[in-house]
Amino acid sequence: MFTAGCYGQASLDLQGGPPDDGNPDPPPIQQDGSLRCDLGSVPADITLQTVAADFARVVHPAMVRESSGCISCHGTTQGRLFTVSSNGLESFYALRAAGFLTPESGSLLSRLVTTDESARMPRGAAPWSEREIANVASLTCQLAAVEARQPLSRPDEEFPQALLEPYGGPAIATYDNPFLGYLQLKGKVKAVFNDDWVRGGVDRFSQSVGLFGGVDYQNHFVEARVATADFFLGLDDLSRDVCLTAATARTGPFAGLDLAQPMVDVPAPxxxxxxxxxxxxxxxxxxxxxxxxxxxxxxxxxxxxxxxxxxxxxxxxxxxxxxxxxxxxxxxxxxxxxxxxxxxxxxxxxxxxxxxxxxxxxxxxxxxxxxxxxxxxxxxxxxxxxxxxxxxxxxxxxxxxxxxxxxPTEAATGTQRADAAKAKVDSLYRRMLYRPATETERANGYALVKDLHGIEADLPKAWSGLCEGLMRSPDFLFTLPPSYEAHSGTERERLLLVKLAQDLLGRPPSAEDFTALERGQKSWEDMVDGYLASQDFHTYYFERMRVRTESEGTADTDEPARLWTHLMREGKPLSELLTAEYAVDAAFQAVPRATEHGKTGVLTMKGFIKNKPGLPHYNYAARVMTDFMGTLYEIPSEVFDMRGAATAASTVDPTSLCFSCHQTLTPLAHQRLRWDDEGNYRTENVEGQPMDDSDRGLVATYAFKGQGMEAFATQAVKKEMFVRRTLNAQFALLFGREMRHALDERGVYKRLWDVSEESNGNLKAVLKAVATSPEYLRR
Missing domain, CATH: 2.60.120.260 (Galactose-binding domain-like)
Known part of the structure; x- marks a missing residue:
């Protein structure tokens, strides 16, 4: 009966659970790791819910135990692609969605019983008992029978059932406020100072792009992920120059301020x-x-x-x-x-x-x-x-x-000079930090300017010193001024608008924007809609997508970013990122392209294929899976040792270490064969033989079977991983990071999933949902 897939049928408890026999027969695992199941013999009352409950009750405790469990390698802090949750139901649904609870090779069961120590789990620990392995086998066949009897949407194409469970982990209390990026810093300096920092015909921002962690597509191609010490070295030069220039000319934040007025009052004699x-x-x-x-x-x-x-x-x-x-x-x-x-x-x-x-x-x-x-x-x-x-x-x-x-012998002035100077301090705070100065800040700012003037009798230079200090303020350097925590009402909305504009436009709001929001002429949603419809947003979004797609600044390597921007501007489905049958020109308009591309979107664009070789090293396939499917690869040391001598034949050999780990990469690499490493289409190989660009049936569980890149693309866009990865690109634009979709932000993910479903994958609708969410508004 075990061989039939329902071992212990006569002794099933009321929950339809797996066997309780301490000495079960070994499960009928084939040499390739697959499991024979007689699906017809599984009782009719077995459901997805009962299998999930039995898994949580019987299998999950073994996964989370300290000795010979899974959690030591696959815990939430281990950085693995798959993590084991402390919640049994959550772990079951995550395993099912990842394809690890199938009777096929590569499943959890096959990893538990394999004799290959490089693939066996738990790695480096004692194997599970026969009873524990039998429990996994029984539930695997029960799940296969349930899915065969009642065809549901594929688990990897639906919102993860595991994430419908409430988050039960520890509270996550991190400082969640992105630092200004290179483009945002340029936009802020331009808005505050009306200064592009060009001196003597030399663009000082371009000269300092490396210090500020930016991208210039010439020497710097990857953004800095966090602020570095170099950033502050660049800020020293920037702030000193733009502040003194503005103070001397009375421009930017100093416009209309008389900096030559005495600051110190004459007291009574x-x-x-x-x-x-x-x-x-x-x-x-x-x-x-x-x-x-x-x-x-x-x-x-x-x-x-x-x-x-x-x-x-x-x-x-x-x-x-x-x-x-x-x-x-x-x-x-x-x-x-x-x-x-x-x-x-x-x-x-x-x-x-x-x-x-x-x-x-x-x-x-x-x-x-x-x-x-x-x-x-x-x-x-x-x-x-x-x-x-x-x-x-x-x-x-x-x-x-x-x-x-x-x-003093002069007439006393009371506090009028100090009051006037403190009013100037407040003006600088409002113009540079977009909020009034507190009483303490006015007093400290006044004292700083007075002290600097005492060191060097140059009032504009002393005021410039205060300006330099404000450019080092967290309220200037973070996308959301941290002082928003101390404000409420109109002032708080004002600071949140600063973040929205910097996130969507790469610059602070205009004076008209502040007025419209504060006077009730526009609601928050109106502001979001206006920004999303603006040319500034389209320009900034394109620049962000250039970084996202690792453009090299050429027309070809910019095309993937142009497609992202075109989909955003036109409200087209996010699936067309991989299935678009058109190209996108420099004006961000869809234009025809050769029919051999088919429905492949960015996947067959020259700018995406270039510098991503095919076999034997999987660069292209790995980048596709990482960029658009969210797959990360852990490369053991033994792989590094063998890659230098690897050949196309050795990497696709089903007995090789490469193939055992990368059963997605090999068939995908074959599907791309009609496109060479420069992105040129071909129909014959170097020997003049016709190309076989099918997945070649190499992997029974391969989710993207078929001929060529169109077969991959049209199936990939249905996958939850693709949707999540694309939604995350929008989420990161406003939060500076990806969603904690498996942790405390699973509710956010579900809302964005629903918005995407309801809007047919409209990226602009997704961005609006993020910008109007309680999480973004800190409510």
Missing amino acids: VTVQYEMEQAALSSGTVPPGTPILASTGGRTSTGWNLWTNGTLTTANPYTFPASSTFRFTVKARGDLCGPALPNMQLRVDGVMVREWGVSNGTAYADFTHTQALTEGDHIISVAFTNDYNESGVCDRNLHVDALVVHG
Whole structure:
């Protein structure tokens, strides 16, 4: 009965489960790994649901166990093409969709029983027990019988049943916000500064394309996936140049701003008087709080007598509250002796700013000087410089009673200058980051410009420094300004619109766009529709598809990207990516092409075939499966060792390691044979024999059987993998990554699948669904 495919029929439980016999007979596996099943003997009450439930109950526990299980190699963190879920039903449907639960060679069962250690699973571990293998065999035949009795859509052509199960894994909390790409950075600089960064006829962006991780189709063909240290080296040059240029010319974000206006307000005047009788000799013990230090002389009842050359200096710097003019008054008298008057100097930071001859010998007089000083701390001193003595006759000395500092002498301005400067800071935030500055940001921005001006007295250059800082802000460098998290209502929608425009147009929104959304003239859907219909979108989409198809910048290698763009513009089915019977010219219009192409879309375009050799190394077939079917290949070290000497015959030999792993690549490579490596059509091989471009029946489970590339294309477009891969190209345009379709975004995937079904594969409808989704709108 086991051989019949329903082993244990008499002992089936109410769920129609597999046998519970601890010592079953070995399953009738053929030498090629296929399983003989008598489908007619499987009970009629066995359904897809009962097989799935039995698999989850009986087989799945063995797959997820730590020892001799599958999950150690096929867990969600292992990077394998197929992953084993912790959910039994999910794993069953995923295995079924992947074709691993069939009675054919290459199935899960054949991997469990093979004696080839390079293909046996679990690799490097003890084999499963006879009972466990029998369970897999029984359920495999039951599933084959169910599918034969009630033909359903092929499991690889329907939305994966596994993904209809709710996600039960851990929450995924990653920072999901793409960094600006090269084209987006160019678009943002053009929008903010009206500057294309061309200097002296040299395009500095093109010169820096490598630093910014862009593509120029000459030396750089692959985009950087993340921001690198080189990006910030390029940003140093870019920000310094465009900011200073704009600040000097008062263009871009500085348009209409008077950068020459003083920034520091003039405070109300203050008078501070230093009494010299409170001074102390600096060479002795200085009492705490002493305001003046004397280098020579001694205290008197009314002040300090400098009886030799020396200074009276403020013990601590005097803090001048603003860059302004201040009045200094020294109360002094002199002891006259000799032909010259006592010489008194007023010094600031050790530099003389005024000197007097002190003629009054008996009464103190005021000696006044007005001096312009910069804001901040300065040391003030009074100096006696020409001591003189005639023994027994006279002695020239300088007596100082007080030093008075008064100012600023200009009219007080309150806070009007600072307020005006902070308003300019806010303007820069709004024009460069598309949001107002917070109170702290206004204060910090003002302080930065003021400090830079203190270092170099060049106000436009100081303002340029703030601009450079804003270009390094996350709100400038990410497609979605991260500060959106702190906003709500209109401000939040404004920042989301920044992301939408950069995702679809490669540049920020225009002022008219902001106005239309904020005043309710257009809804979010209206904005999406308008962008998708714009020429800017078509231009940017084409550039993104050039990167997606790895164009080399030639007319031929651009054609696959032109087809993508044509399908988007015209609302044609996404299936025509592989089945279009036409070419697309430089104007993105469909034009006839030779009949030998048939329904092959990009697959037989010169620009796609070029640089993708056929046999023996499968480059073309592997790229087709990776680019359009989402298949990734793990190449073991032994394959690298043998590839150098591989021949066409050895790679397609059914006993070879290549063939055992790549049963899709070999028949696909044969189907492409009528197209040489330059994309030219041919009907004979080099020996003059007719081409056999069929799949040659090499693989019984090959899903794309038939003659030539049209047979492959017309069947490939029905596959869930093709639909998912194409939907992901649209999703990635707005999210900067592919969907986590098997994890927490399976609901997103189902919605996009349904939109694609309902719209007959309209790519624009898919993009709109992404742009209006709760996930994109962060709701």
